[in-house]
Amino acid sequence: MIRKLDDKGISKANYKVIGTRPIRHDGLDKVTGQAKYSADINLPGMLYGKVLRSPHAHARIRNIDAGKALALKGVSAVITSADFSIQSDKVIDLGEGAMVNTGFLSQNVMAKEKVLYKGHAVAAVAAESMHLAEEALALIDVDYDVLSPVFDVREAMKPGAPLLHERLYHSSTPFIRPGGLKDDSDNSPGSNIASHFVFELGNPKNAFAEADIIVEREFQTKPVHQGYIEPHAATAIWNRDGKATLWCSSQGQFTMRDQSAVLLGIATSNIRVIPLEIGGGFGGKTLVYLEPIALLLAKKAGRPVKVTMSRKEVFEGTGPTSGSFMRVKLGANNDGKLVAAEGVLAYEAGAFPGSPVNPGVQCMFASYDLKDVRVEGYDVVVNKQKVAAYRAPGSPGSCFAVETVIDELAEKLNIDPLELREKNGAKEGTRRVSGPVFGKIGYLETIKIAKSHPHYIEPIKRNAGSKVRGRGIASGFWFNGSGPACAIANVHSDGTVSLIEGSPDIGGSRAMAAMCVAEVLGLAAEDVHPSVGDTDSIGYTSNTGGSSVAFKTGWASYEAAQDIKRQLIERAARIWDVDPGQVEMDNGTLNEKSGTRRQFTFKNLAAVLLSTGGPIVGKAAVDPAGVGGAFALHIADVEVDPETGKVDVIRYTAFQDVGTAVHPSYVEGQIQGGVAQGIGWALNEEYVFSEDGTMLNSSFLDYRMPTSLDLPMIEAVIVEVPNPGHPFGVRGVGEVPIVPPMAAIANAVYDAIGVRIRRLPINPPTVLEAIWAKDGSGRG
Amino acid sequence: MQGDLILKNFQYSAPLTLDQALQYMDSFGSKAKALAGGTDILVQLRGNRFDMEMLVDVKSIPELNELSYTDSAGLSVGAAVPCVRIYEDSLIQQNYPCLVDAAYLIGGIQIQGRATIGGNLCNASPSGDTIPALIALGAEAIVCSKRGYRSIPAEDFCVGPGQNGLENGELLVSIKFPPPKLYSGAHFLRFIPRNEMDIAVANVGVALTLDSNKQTIESARIALGAVGPTPLLATTASDFLVGKEISDDNLYGAAEIAKQIASPITDMRGTINQRMHLVGVLTKRALQKAIERAKGV
């Protein structure tokens, strides 16, 4: 469902292709099993690689003896951290504004002096078969000096806690997110707090003193995994000229290349990364894990090597998102005006610094027009997997906390939760706590649409047999991003265009890019054939992430098409022997503006290019500004069985301002997918650790993601308030959908059974405990 | 994680006769395992759970694939009969709906086409989804070895978590169920955090028989799962119901007594308090449904 709004100042363009729903170009390969994903490459002479992982959460590595493994028939190579290049403090831009400390990155890929979590990679082997590689791993002897671990974020912050990095640099700004080690001259006491910072607007202290009502609450969340169905895999082969080819799926082939090159100590041009189809990423495939390992094994073995992860390794050896402890305080007046806000977030970074606590503090109050706000963030290392980005990193957790408090305030003030949000909603001109001021945004429009929707208007039927039902509402915000992106478009003599762009396609983006080209040139979407280029064949394109692809790659594709248009106009002018100013192109046709009014269709002109001056290729390299933030508002209905604590989501509507929906089906898909992940996060997903730091539930059996039987249909209501900063008005869509669901469900559960739950997941035992605590029975 | 996930290679045989299978079971002793659906054992093999040399695929053995029912002898389910064959069988649907309840709940459709109740029983998981149903229905495991046949009541089959009472060289051949009595009904249910695909947090199987007026309970068997080292027959709770009128109080009373033999643990699937509470809730609900079936509702 799409609701277009009138838009002052931006002409409501009459698009021919944008907004339609063509079949995606890569769809045929995917529904027939022909599409190649990261583990689908088989090369002649290929060896299989497996990684040895730490059985301890915290230990010093005394010695690694791989002699017996190497002696096993069929084993070709073994590597350890000694095979990696020595790292300095250099940082690499990951493209989402995040940066990387290459020393830490290298140590996470393969532990150097210490292992810092159970599952931390320690060594790797290449052998004739996968089974043989596993047998070889068992023959590697690692001598560990086991150390005391620390797992809880608040415990890790206390003085005297075991230190993961003796000389961890403690920053008081959020801008050195990847962290680092202290200078030798720095003798400050050691800590697990990598950074601690504050943003403040106005004078919250005074503002709270003036408030009629204040609510202050604490919240806790657990690490959750992105849960992509495709495990990581990487295949590498070296040429005799010292150049390597790497096949992998990732969210950024350039990131895989650059990070691998740095870790190996070679020039980036020596590695060509060919992006395969990617089976889900959600932020988790933006760092290298297996890629440098595959390269090093292949180099040592002199043969191609494919390294894979099992599902258990994915859970235990890659990056979930942070567990957290949070405190939120909101002050309001009796008339419903929010007057003051304060938030404190302590996020677990895992083994190395870099939790998303900064975006967490920046997003948490962003939906509201507040003048007096203070947010404080702590990035804390603990002996768990180093966290990686997960869809709107940092925002889902902090918005869970804030939106729950908003709901509580609304109840205490006796104001409808939507009214409260409308009264205080962020709009053009609102300043965020971190400084930036909003341009044209669509939060209030989204609320208005929600108010007239049946899901809001129709009352909920309270009782269903022995179960009770409730309804909850929550908002969410995500900045969205941009970055460099390139596109090349070739005109073929049959009147079609092939488009090469640089964004791995997670959700249908190559179709979006083709549609942008088709729109400019007046073609059908089917006549533009998109593909994703490798690191040699397309210019640098930053990661598929940050909800940036429709924005930056859509823009690059648009510009490449404009380049073709200019050249077609020149060519027609040359053929007609007129000045190019006499030619215009509209709707796929080139027209002579006056005189004999000659015409070329795109197809006719394309057919004669080779004989009239040569082929036409359009290109673009962009790094566009003008990103527009995304707001979402969700309504969730739940059914709770008070005897068992089971919560079922029975109805869900997600409203979101997407700017312009280039391909509405895939925009809906992003919304529905984010909602589904949020529901899993809300109800059942969490990393369960034993006392020694072992992840107990590292399988899809006990890491419980929603199945088709656990979800209702998810209605995605697309609201379009075009972003003036983009040629088609695009706003990123992919991430904000995961932000509201946890609070929407928590608020719905409160509506159903009258208990507020402030920890995630809201699983059956948690609901039962909350019910018993409320009615005082407190027993089983 | 080092060394704990090697899958060593093994020998595989698919004997066509019971004798041949027993021969393998006997000569390899503790290093032989039977393969039916494979949905438990392959996962365990990959987790390096056993030291196994010979995998005996029993799916081609006629006796283990038989499914037969007569009103006088009751039901016999071969150990290798997959769940899907059980719940698609109209005679079983009619006469043993409790067994259908359980078979239909094991895993998703892909699992149900392969998994067997024989395998589920031999796997002897404390939370095995068919075992409380087998116990409630008074099932007997028919076991064979070179030494001959013996039968083991379902409630005695599991001797510890993941440990069954089979001796080396023995093979489960079939599971026998007595014929349903007049005015009897049974039900199996479980609690899981999602709606499919989970291991039971707690499960309960109940079978009872009513008098001809359908007001009084003449006999009852209540079985609990996932709340002890093995599935349990709640004898005292079952006996409590004998001679009692059907009433909420009596059902609730039985459910409370059933809790007394439960000794749940807290793990990644549930907590002690939750499981204990669920014993009460599920027992009551199972009793209600079993009574409905007994009344012919």
Add this chain to the structure above:
Amino acid sequence: MNEKIHVKTKINDDYVEFLCEARQSLLEVLRDVLDMTGTKEGCNDGNCGACTVILDGRIVDSCLVLAVEVSGKEIITIEGVANVDKLHPIQQAFLEQAALQCGICTPGFIVASKALLDRESNVDEGRIRHWLAGNLCRCTGYDKIVRAVMAAQENTKI
């Protein structure tokens, strides 16, 4: 102990032979020995359905079937769902309904859905969701997948 076993079977209507160790799953053999990479590995322990194939008419997780077990049996994989000249209605419906995003789970869903529509008609949303509960998708939230199955059912009626 690592001698290979010779297996003869039928895959997508073709007679196929291969050598494998007893410990190799059908999934492994399909992907690594027969180079049929359409069937995917998501978890290798029967919890995600990405490896779904049809074995003697029933859907199974091929990661939980040993390759040696399929001797003399009939298997249908994703590569065998479409006709030479035409997509199966379920494949067409997935494309039209935009029921895939990253596509890694799609082969498993298509094989599972085909098996459902082959056996049953007039399936409703509840039956579809129950049948597909053994197939995990992380991208779509299942909404468009369920709609695609319903649409395919409509198309097969015509």
